[in-house]
Amino acid sequence: MKRWAAALLLVLLAFGAWLAGRHQALSAPPVWDQQVYLWQRVWSTQHAPALAASRDLFSSLRILALQLHPREGLRVMPVDTALLKQDGRPLWLVARLDGSQPRWDEERLYSRLPQLVQQYRAAGLSVVGIEIDHDAATARLPQYRDALRRLRRQLPADVQLSITALPAWLDSPQLPALLRQVDSSVLQLHAVLSPQQGLFDSRLALRWTQRYAQVTNKPFRIALPAYGMGLVGVDAQGAQVESEASLRVAGSLRELTVAPQHIADFLQRLSAHPQPHLRGVVWFRLPLAGDRRAWSMNTLRRVIRQQPLHSRWQVKMRPQPQQNGLYDLIIANDGPADAPLPTAVTLAAGDCLAADAVGRYRLDSTATQLRFIRTGDELVRAGQSRPLGWLRCQHLTPGGIRVTP
Secondary structure (H helix, E strand, C coil), X not given: CHHHHHHHHHHHHHHHHHHHHHHHHHHCCCCCEEEEEECCCCCCXXXXXXXXXXXXXXXXXXXXXXXXXXXXXXXXXXXXXXXXXXXCCCEEEEEEECXXXXXXXXXXXXXXXXXXXXXHHHCCCCXXXXXXXXXXXXXXXXXXXHHHHHHHHHCCCCCEEEEEECHHHHHCCCXXXXXXXXXXXXXXXXXXXXXXXXXXXXXXXXXXXXXXXXXXXXXXXXXXXXXXXXXXXXXXXXXXXXXXXXXXXXXXXXXXXCCHHHHHHHHHHHHCCCCXXXXXXXXXXXXXXXXXXXXXXXXXXXXXXXXXXXXXXXXXXXXXXXXXXXXXXXXXXXXXXXXXXXXXXXXXXEEEEEEEEXXXXXXXXXXXXXXXXXXXXXXXXXXXXXXXXXXXXXXXXXXXXXEEC
């Protein structure tokens, strides 16, 4: 009897441990694979330190390898294969096909992609997949499906096929058939919806991800922004998008930024609602030191590792030499991560002879205070600063500076 009771106790203890482990597994946040796009059309010396600094963050690299454009035709991007070989991480080759073309030269494309795979592998690189980035109109998804089926037959059996998927396709009954032609997909959650909505809407992104997870039965990832862009010539006719390089065209420039805290909050909400088939995140794009619109690598690391992103701003006053009472004002980001410029900066001051704002601020002043109000978006990297304005005042109240994030 004692033996039986002891055996029953062991079974109950084991069952309890199993239940505890299962509860812990169900309550633990998902562990997502992290990858990154290298989207630069011109490679530079900045790629080597960026790749080295990213080795602990990203399991694979997705390289812009080919572009098909109405004006440029089919263009193979020059990349530093020696640097990629030294890096050693698995590669996805991305083919960007312009969405304005109703059809593309399939024969040329289908022959060129397998050749690219062979060339990269001959250079000692580990190519694991091809990603097709094609902004097909929703009405043309059946044609896109058939094109992918033909492409699949041209690729080596050990090369995976993926596509960039658009939220606009979610309402199409053709989407499931399209996704059956590929091994996986990347749902793009960043786009210029409008100058007012910006690059990323977390509410829409969560809704799109949840809906997409119900449509596909294949593994998928989400593409998230770690960058900003400029809209040149914003008017009723639309605007041109300026990202990595200047367009060098006339017209007003409006900056669109994505705050790192905004993306971190979205990922936290997504972690609380795990989605079937969601395997990870692909970040756009690899931060280079000179890429002024991309987040810094350290900030991207803090977002991925769910580390604090508290902002800490300091207003610095620099006296102008030989100009009694004249100061230049600088707003400096002394926090641990990149952050959007503060909404407002208020200085308690009196007997001001003159003052003005510069950069992305305008000045509202009274007899007792100067208020610098932000007029445009800009992300300031940790450790960097921006001009705020200047003033010539006889009296500045000690401790009278207030920064509104």
